[in-house]
Amino acid sequence: MELYHGALDTKEIFGRWLDEESQSNYGAYIPFVGTIRAEDGIEALSFDIYEPILQQWFDDWQEKAQALGAKVKMAHAIGDVPVHSSSYISAVFSSKRKVALVLIETFVEDFKANAPIWKYDVKEGQRIYAEERSTPMTGAGLFQ
Amino acid sequence: MELYHGALDTKEIFGRWLDEESQSNYGAYIPFVGTIRAEDGIEALSFDIYEPILQQWFDDWQEKAQALGAKVKMAHAIGDVPVHSSSYISAVFSSKRKVALVLIETFVEDFKANAPIWKYDVKEGQRIYAEERSTPMTGAGLFQ
Amino acid sequence: MIKIEFLGPIGKAPLEMEAKTLAEVATKLKEEHDLSQWLDKCAVALNDTMVNDLTLSLKDGDKISILPPVCGG
Amino acid sequence: MIKIEFLGPIGKAPLEMEAKTLAEVATKLKEEHDLSQWLDKCAVALNDTMVNDLTLSLKDGDKISILPPVCGG
Numbered sequence: 001m002e003l004y005h006g007a008l009d010t011k012e013i014f015g016r017w018l019d020e021e022s023q024s025n026y027g028a029y030i031p032f033v034g035t036i037r038a039e040d041g042i043e044a045l046s047f048d049i050y051e052p053i054l055q056q057w058f059d060d061w062q063e064k065a066q067a068l069g070a071k072v073k074m075a076h077a078i079g080d081v082p083v084h085s086s087s088y089i090s091a092v093f094s095s096k097r098k099v100a101l102v103l104i105e106t107f108v109e110d111f112k113a114n115a116p117i118w119k120y121d122v123k124e125g126q127r128i129y130a131e132e133r134s135t136p137m138t139g140a141g142l143f144q
Numbered sequence: 145m146e147l148y149h150g151a152l153d154t155k156e157i158f159g160r161w162l163d164e165e166s167q168s169n170y171g172a173y174i175p176f177v178g179t180i181r182a183e184d185g186i187e188a189l190s191f192d193i194y195e196p197i198l199q200q201w202f203d204d205w206q207e208k209a210q211a212l213g214a215k216v217k218m219a220h221a222i223g224d225v226p227v228h229s230s231s232y233i234s235a236v237f238s239s240k241r242k243v244a245l246v247l248i249e250t251f252v253e254d255f256k257a258n259a260p261i262w263k264y265d266v267k268e269g270q271r272i273y274a275e276e277r278s279t280p281m282t283g284a285g286l287f288q
Numbered sequence: 289m290i291k292i293e294f295l296g297p298i299g300k301a302p303l304e305m306e307a308k309t310l311a312e313v314a315t316k317l318k319e320e321h322d323l324s325q326w327l328d329k330c331a332v333a334l335n336d337t338m339v340n341d342l343t344l345s346l347k348d349g350d351k352i353s354i355l356p357p358v359c360g361g
Numbered sequence: 362m363i364k365i366e367f368l369g370p371i372g373k374a375p376l377e378m379e380a381k382t383l384a385e386v387a388t389k390l391k392e393e394h395d396l397s398q399w400l401d402k403c404a405v406a407l408n409d410t411m412v413n414d415l416t417l418s419l420k421d422g423d424k425i426s427i428l429p430p431v432c433g434g
Contacts, residue, residue, distance in 0.1 A: 014158050015155045018155065023228065026181075027180075028179070029179065030175070030176050031174070033162070039169075049433075050369070076433060087434065104245065109245075112433060112434055116431060117431055118369030118431060119433070131430070139412075140403055140404045141401050141402065192297075193360075194353065231361065232361040255360055259358060261358055262297055273297035277359050280329040283332070284330055286310070287314040287327045287330065
């Protein structure tokens with residue numbers, strides 16, 4: 001798991017991950033690249049991350065992937081990421097095409113639902129919590 | 145759609161596709177990279193392609209993708225591709241994450257089932273049709 | 289004349305024949321012994337468009353392609 | 362002493378309190394008016410592990426994290 005301050009160097013990460021697994025004999029490599037869309041007049045998005053729990057979440061997924069003979073990788077930005085640049089890359093490697101296709105979907109969807117990352121719109125230099133696009137984590141409401 | 149003689153330059157293709165769509169305001173970019181696995185003592189795989197029907201198949205998918213506000217891209221190798229190098233890259237761009245995740249799966253699975261491409265194992269310089277891994281296309285048996 | 293080409297691993301030289309429908313082509317191809325292992329699993333294209341209807345009529349110069357099982361990727 | 366930290370957009374300084382169970386912490390946090398809009402949609406971690414059981418007992422030095430709705434990617 002890799003965390004960066006500011007936008008990701010998408011090509012460097014894609015190429016390095018490819019090289020890291022070039023002798024691992026995986027047949028399928030599926031990255032998911034998330035890029036900041038220009039909408040609602042935002043200049044950038046900004047992210048807070050709570051790393052200890054993100055690392056646990058990622059380690060749990062690595063175990064699930066290993067049980068399927070697969071591997072997952074992930075990179076995410078901390079702080080401001082300008083429009084049209086990338087804030088998030090995850091990837092699955094697997095010897096089997098179908099395993100890889102199912103895994104990238106469940107991995108990315110669980111990431112959206114349960115990775116401890118908070119998103120803010122940046123407008124005129126102000127950081128505004130993206131409350132309406134945010135999702136309570138599994139188990140939310142324990143203290144209500 | 146891009147066809148190359150021999151192994152694909154995976155990093156060049158990934159980066160160029162990223163650049164081509166850098167101002168298109170897509171939020172999700174999912175490439176699928178297929179790499180030749182070392183197995184059964186093969187030196188390489190080799191591919192025949194019938195381009196006119198592959199182009200039609202691809203154009204039909206581009207239309208389906210456009211109807212969803214998405215775009216597909218594809219590159220494939222012709223001839224021999226050595227073990228541990230890439231023969232196939234396809235990709236989906238979409239503004240919506242879920243559209244992209246579903247589309248890459250259906251696009252790749254239909255590619256495996258219906259793209260007019262024939263695969264051969266290369267062993268000791270001999271080209272052997274990969275009959276057992278091949279699938280009759282939709283509508284096969286019309287002349288039986 | 290109708291031209292028939294055999295793609296990928298079939299490894300058979302193109303044929304030319306007279307035929308008015310796809311059904312007629314099918315009948316004539318079944319007489320070719322080196323195709324007996326192929327026809328039941330091959331798909332068919334007419335002028336580079338996949339087809340699925342034996343009653344389609346043919347005209348002079350049409351091209352038929354015989355596509356064996358595929359495995360791209 | 363138990364330490365409670367509020368993550369992401371909650372923007373509240375950490376608290377310290379005495380408590381023997383998570384249920385006790387919940388009761389005390391409900392008295393904090395600036396949390397009223399948050400608690401029903403926040404998840405809870407104990408020493409950086411997500412938890413889902415109010416009867417868990419606590420010991421001196423435990424750290425509780427309050428995690429509001431997320432949106433990575």
